[in-house]
Amino acid sequence: MSGNDYMKFMTQEIVKYMDMPQEEKKKRKQEKHFRKKQESMSSRWFGLLPFAFKLLVKKKK
Template identity: 70%
Template sequence: MSGNDYVKFMTQEIVKYMDTPHEERKKKKNQRSNNKNTFSGRWFGLLPFAFKLLVKKKK
């Protein structure tokens, strides 16, 4: 992406952000924070997969 394309993209995103009402932005932020996985859910989901890769690699 060239410099001009990047500036154009960032300008569009900023304008889009500024055009949305404050309450709608707040709702989106709350939805994103509520949808995040818990710490244990992330790590216990990753650890078995990593262990499986280790076992597979040793074979």
């Protein structure tokens, strides 16, 4: 993607967001917050290590 294409894409996304109604913006923020709450505590506290360990254990079985 060239610089011109990237600027065009970013401009379109910004304009699309600015034209979005206020209620829809609030709804998107709430959904984003809800998804953050759903992540597991082990991945939140320790990052990717518990997940990698779990995959390693499953692979050995």
